[in-house]
Amino acid sequence: MTDYRTVDAHGLVDWLAARPSLSRRLGGTSTDWHVREVSDGNLNNVFIVEGPAGAVCCKQSLPHVRVDPSWKMPLTRTDFEAAYMRAVTPHVGHLIPALLDFDPAMHLLAMESLTHHKVLRHALEDGSAQAGFSSRVGAFVGRTGFETSWRARPFEAAMADLAAFSTNTTLTRITVDLVLTDPFRAASPRNHWMSPELDTAVTTLQGDRAVQRAVTHLQERFLSAPQALLHGDLHTGSIMVQGDDLRVIDGEFSLMGPIGFDAGLYIGNLLLHAAALPDRQDWMLDEIRLFWRALDHEFRAVWDAHPVGGDVGALLAPQDRHRIQTTALHEIMRDSAGFAGAEMIRRTIGYAQVSDFALAGDRVREAEARHRALEIGRHLIVQSTRLDTLGALIEAARR
Ligand code: SR1
Ligand code: MG
Numbered sequence: 001m002t003d004y005r006t007v008d009a010h011g012l013v014d015w016l017a018a019r020p021s022l023s024r025r026l027g028g029t030s031t032d033w034h035v036r037e038v039s040d041g042n043l044n045n046v047f048i049v050e051g052p053a054g055a056v057c058c059k060q061s062l063p064h065v066r067v068d069p070s071w072k073m074p075l076t077r078t079d080f081e082a083a084y085m086r087a088v089t090p091h092v093g094h095l096i097p098a099l100l101d102f103d104p105a106m107h108l109l110a111m112e113s114l115t116h117h118k119v120l121r122h123a124l125e126d127g128s129a130q131a132g133f134s135s136r137v138g139a140f141v142g143r144t145g146f147e148t149s150w151r152a153r154p155f156e157a158a159m160a161d162l163a164a165f166s167t168n169t170t171l172t173r174i175t176v177d178l179v180l181t182d183p184f185r186a187a188s189p190r191n192h193w194m195s196p197e198l199d200t201a202v203t204t205l206q207g208d209r210a211v212q213r214a215v216t217h218l219q220e221r222f223l224s225a226p227q228a229l230l231h232g233d234l235h236t237g238s239i240m241v242q243g244d245d246l247r248v249i250d251g252e253f254s255l256m257g258p259i260g261f262d263a264g265l266y267i268g269n270l271l272l273h274a275a276a277l278p279d280r281q282d283w284m285l286d287e288i289r290l291f292w293r294a295l296d297h298e299f300r301a302v303w304d305a306h307p308v309g310g311d312v313g314a315l316l317a318p319q320d321r322h323r324i325q326t327t328a329l330h331e332i333m334r335d336s337a338g339f340a341g342a343e344m345i346r347r348t349i350g351y352a353q354v355s356d357f358a359l360a361g362d363r364v365r366e367a368e369a370r371h372r373a374l375e376i377g378r379h380l381i382v383q384s385t386r387l388d389t390l391g392a393l394i395e396a397a398r399r
Contacts, residue, residue: 007108198367260333338384
C-alpha cells in the first residue's frame with residue numbers, strides 16, 4: 001500500500017498529466033481538463049475527465065467499501081477488473097469499454113469514457129432503454145463462456161486464469177456471503193427488509209429446508225465448477241447502454257466459475273424489474289428469450305468455429321457435437337435458473353438491494369412487488385435442477 005493514495009480531482013489530473021497517451025486523448029493542457037465524480041456502485045470511486053479532444057473514465061479502489069467506510073477492504077479489486085478486461089476483450093471487442101491504462105501501485109484504471117451511455121438499470125427506470133438490448137448481453141455471456149472455457153483452449157491457459165483469478169478471494173467472499181448465504185439465514189446482520197410487510201415471508205424463507213438444500217447445491221456449483229472466466233456481478237447496474245450500443249463494465253468480481261452464474265444474475269435482474277413493474281413482465285420475458293437465444297447461438301457458433309481448441313472435447317466426433325452442446329446448455333440453464341432465484345432474493349432482503357422496487361409506486365405495491373420477487377426467486381431455486389430449457393424457465397418465472 002506504500003505508493004497508494006486515494007486521488008481526488010486534483011490528484012487525478014496530476015496522474016493523467018504524467019501519462020502521455022491519456023493526456024493526448026484529453027487534449028489541451030491539464031488546466032483545460034474537467035473532472036466529474038460519477039461513482040455509482042458500492043465499492044469504488046469513478047471519475048469522468050473531459051478535455052478539449054476527448055474524455056477518459058478513471059476508476060480507483062478504496063481501502064474500504066465506498067458506501068460503508070467501516071467495511072475495510074484490500075485494494076486489489078481494480079487489478080482483477082483490469083485483468084478481466086484484458087482477458088475478455090479479444091472475444092467480445094466493443095461489448096466492453098477499451099482499457100487504456102492501469103496503474104497497479106495506485107490501483108487506478110483508465111478506460112474509454114462512455115459519456116453518453118446510461119447505466120441499464122437507470123435507463124430501465126427512466127424509460128429510455130430500447131427493447132432488444134439483451135441479445136447483446138447474451139452474445140457477451142455466450143462468447144466469454146465458451147472462449148474462456150476448457151473446451152476452447154489448452155488446459156494450461158485455463159489453469160493460468162484459474163490460478164490468477166482464484167486469488168480474488170475478497171470479492172468472491174462478498175458473493176458467497178451476500179448472494180449465496182446471508183439472505184437465507186436468520187440472524188445475518190447485513191440483511192434488511194421492508195418490515196413489517198415482509199416479516200412473515202422472510203421467516204418462512206429462512207426456515208425452508210428445501211431452499212437450504214437447493215442453495216447448498218448452488219454454493220457448490222459456484223465454488224467448485226470453474227467452467228469459464230466469469231464477470232461475476234452481471235446485473236443491470238454493470239451494463240451501460242446508448243441506443244443499441246451496449247457495454248459490460250465492472251469486472252472486479254471476476255473468477256472462474258459456472259457460466260450459469262453470469263447468466264442467472266442477469267436473468268434475475270430482469271425478473272426483479274418485472275416484479276417491480278408487472279406491466280413490463282412481457283417485455284422482460286422477451287428480453288430473457290433474446291438473451292438466452294443469443295447466448296445459445298454464440299456458444300454453439302464459437303464452439304463450431306474451433307471444435308478442437310481445448311483438451312476438453314479433443315476426442316469428440318463432429319456428428320456428436322450438437323448433442324454435447326445441447327447438454328452443456330441445459331446445464332447452464334439449470335444453473336442460471338438457480339442463481340437467478342438467489343439474486344432475486346438477495347436483492348429483496350439482503351445487504352445490496354435494487355432501486356427498481358421504488359418504481360412500484362406506493363408502499364402497498366412495493367410490498368407486493370417484493371413478495372413476488374421472493375416467491376419467484378424461491379421457485380427458481382428449488383426447481384432449478386428441473387429447469388433446463390428456455391420454455392421451462394419462462395414458465396417458472398411467470399408465476
Ligand atoms: C459490498 S458490495 C455489495 C454488492 O455490490 C456489488 O455490485 C455486488 O453486487 C455486491 O454483492
Ligand atoms: Mg459494480
